[in-house]
Amino acid sequence: MAAGRGLRMMPLTNEIPKAMAPFNGSTIISDGIKKIKNFIDHIYITVGYKGPLLAEHVIEIGVDAVFNTSGKGTAWWIYNTLLKNINEPVLVLTCDNIIELDYKKILNEYHDLNQPACMVIPVKPIDGLEGDYIFEKNNIVYKLDRKNKASYYCSGIQVLNPYKINKQTSKVDDFNDVWKQLIDKEQLYSGNNCPNKWFTVDTVAQLNKLNKR
Numbered sequence: 001m002a003a004g005r006g007l008r009m010m011p012l013t014n015e016i017p018k019a020m021a022p023f024n025g026s027t028i029i030s031d032g033i034k035k036i037k038n039f040i041d042h043i044y045i046t047v048g049y050k051g052p053l054l055a056e057h058v059i060e061i062g063v064d065a066v067f068n069t070s071g072k073g074t075a076w077w078i079y080n081t082l083l084k085n086i087n088e089p090v091l092v093l094t095c096d097n098i099i100e101l102d103y104k105k106i107l108n109e110y111h112d113l114n115q116p117a118c119m120v121i122p123v124k125p126i127d128g129l130e131g132d133y134i135f136e137k138n139n140i141v142y143k144l145d146r147k148n149k150a151s152y153y154c155s156g157i158q159v160l161n162p163y164k165i166n167k168q169t170s171k172v173d174d175f176n177d178v179w180k181q182l183i184d185k186e187q188l189y190s191g192n193n194c195p196n197k198w199f200t201v202d203t204v205a206q207l208n209k210l211n212k213r
Contacts, residue, residue, distance in 0.1 A: 002095035003048030073173025122152035
């Protein structure tokens with residue numbers, strides 16, 4: 001998911017989309033794609049702000065397809081693109097996540113939980129980074145809350161089945177509205193395996209700090 005405007009990274013994002021911010025000798029999104037290409041069969045990117053520039057960039061890297069979601073919500077693609085027909089696990093990442101995942105462990109856990117419509121990947125809260133705190137019982141999420149704190153929160157990393165989501169929910173544009181519907185149906189789960197390393201880039205200061213590391 002790489003359609004965001006990146007307002008908190010201005011003035012850098014006046015010239016380039018947030019996903020193309022310089023990182024690790026390349027760009028944020030290029031670094032992420034290189035990490036997952038050996039584990040994920042097909043890679044699709046949603047673009048919006050400065051979409052043509054970003055589309056050209058990721059196509060050169062070798063992604064399978066690009067979906068223009070300009071002016072749409074974060075979850076629009078689940079209901080309105082050919083991806084809606086996929087009846088198998090889809091790993092969803094946001095372009096600003098700098099992350100190391102054990103993909104095999106995550107997929108095995110998803111199957112162990114009987115392949116729900118959606119399984120969010122928990123992350124440990126980091127000071128200065130926002131997220132929805134996860135409240136769950138036996139892995140079934142009963143509340144996501146940005147104000148009241150819990151041990152873990154989700155940052156948009158998830159495994160979902162687009163076909164199941166289309167069968168069980170009404171069309172909405174935003175992931176928060178998807179999650180609300182799935183919570184009502186007890187089809188939003190939380191995994192147990194946190195990423196080995198996780199950070200999200202929201203500001204130029206955070207990007208500079210990360211590059212120095």
